[in-house]
Amino acid sequence: MALVEIRADLHIHTSLSPCADTWRMTPGAIVEASRSMGLELIAVCDHNSMRNVAALQRRAAEAGLAVLPGMEITSAEEVHLLGLFPDLERAMAMQDLVDKNLPGENIPEIFGYQVLMDEQDEILGSEDRFLAGATTLSVEDLVQAIHGYGGLAIASHVDREGFGILGQLGLIPEGLELDALEISWAMTRPEAKERFPQIRKWPLVRSSDAHRPEEVGRAWSRLKVEEASFEELKLALRGEKGRLLVGGV
Amino acid sequence: MKLQEVVEALGLKVCCCQDRLERQVSGAYVSDLLSDVMARSRAGDLWITLQTHLNIVAVATLNDLAGVILVNGREPEDATVRKAQEEGVVLMVSDQPTFEVAGRLYQMGIRGGHGPG
Numbered sequence: 001m002a003l004v005e006i007r008a009d010l011h012i013h014t015s016l017s018p019c020a021d022t023w024r025m026t027p028g029a030i031v032e033a034s035r036s037m038g039l040e041l042i043a044v045c046d047h048n049s050m051r052n053v054a055a056l057q058r059r060a061a062e063a064g065l066a067v068l069p070g071m072e073i074t075s076a077e078e079v080h081l082l083g084l085f086p087d088l089e090r091a092m093a094m095q096d097l098v099d100k101n102l103p104g105e106n107i108p109e110i111f112g113y114q115v116l117m118d119e120q121d122e123i124l125g126s127e128d129r130f131l132a133g134a135t136t137l138s139v140e141d142l143v144q145a146i147h148g149y150g151g152l153a154i155a156s157h158v159d160r161e162g163f164g165i166l167g168q169l170g171l172i173p174e175g176l177e178l179d180a181l182e183i184s185w186a187m188t189r190p191e192a193k194e195r196f197p198q199i200r201k202w203p204l205v206r207s208s209d210a211h212r213p214e215e216v217g218r219a220w221s222r223l224k225v226e227e228a229s230f231e232e233l234k235l236a237l238r239g240e241k242g243r244l245l246v247g248g249v
Numbered sequence: 250m251k252l253q254e255v256v257e258a259l260g261l262k263v264c265c266c267q268d269r270l271e272r273q274v275s276g277a278y279v280s281d282l283l284s285d286v287m288a289r290s291r292a293g294d295l296w297i298t299l300q301t302h303l304n305i306v307a308v309a310t311l312n313d314l315a316g317v318i319l320v321n322g323r324e325p326e327d328a329t330v331r332k333a334q335e336e337g338v339v340l341m342v343s344d345q346p347t348f349e350v351a352g353r354l355y356q357m358g359i360r361g362g363h364g365p366g
Contacts, residue, residue, distance in 0.1 A: 019303070162304075
């Protein structure tokens with residue numbers, strides 16, 4: 001099969017994230033926004049949960065949009081880390097680990113609502129766990145666990161002081177086997193490389209971190225791959241078999 | 250001690266909720282990890298931190314803190330100020346580093362020392 005270039009936005013929140021636009025960040029709205037922005041691959045990464053991913057996948061299937069199961073996990077050091085997984089089963093195994101190491105219950109009035117939806121944007125209920133909180137797992141533990149379940153570990157928005165790995169730890173720990181670093185929509189790749197020289201050696205994806213529908217696709221990565229899939233993304237990040245992380249906007 | 254006295258003694262810039270400086274300060278807590286502050290700070294505490302993002306307001310609200318002092322001249326993000334105004338959380342900025350701010354508060358008689366919990 002020939003290689004093609006696709007647009008990927010690998011960091012999108014849904015109504016399940018306490019900080020997201022609860023009533024507008026529905027599966028339907030995310031699929032529609034993704035299509036209008038020309039995205040072919042997205043990853044749904046709510047805070048410490050992937051319980052809205054299945055609904056997104058079902059909604060996106062008819063639209064020809066590939067949705068990877070993902071989670072934006074908060075480490076004990078309050079570093080945000082994206083875990084992207086090849087399938088729901090392995091993502092759920094990671095979810096079990098996160099659930100066991102995430103203390104507390106949400107207080108919606110203070111932290112925001114955490115709404116579970118089905119593929120028709122119907123409300124199924126709400127999540128009681130404290131998704132805005134930090135797990136008791138270190139960055140190292142999390143990267144190891146993500147890899148243990150066959151996933152990709154990407155440090156979120158490394159250019160941001162709050163919850164970015166550079167802001168929280170001051171550096172990227174030696175030997176930490178991240179698969180890529182994410183630059184936020186607020187900064188371009190050249191700007192980020194200029195300001196943080198230590199990130200240059202990593203594959204750099206750029207994502208929207210969308211919390212509202214109009215933010216979907218405001219930043220994306222261009223991948224040269226055979227198709228929009230987890231395995232092809234993995235090859236692209238490694239630059240293997242002709243697959244490439246070309247760049248993006 | 251009233252918040253107003255702290256603001257004057259340390260020359261703090263008050264970013265919002267100037268009308269709430271009559272509140273009594275009962276203690277202080279220093280940490281940059283939100284989860285740690287949630288677990289250990291007490292109502293009436295002043296919180297000294299370098300974090301500037303939105304979530305500091307949620308933590309201050311949750312534990313009913315007297316106010317938040319951002320150090321090293323760090324300015325809160327716009328969204329943080331807006332949320333703090335809504336929730337009535339006093340945000341202040343010091344151009345001094347954490348050690349200096351904590352030391353001066355200690356000199357004024359403010360104590361921490363809640364211990365693990």
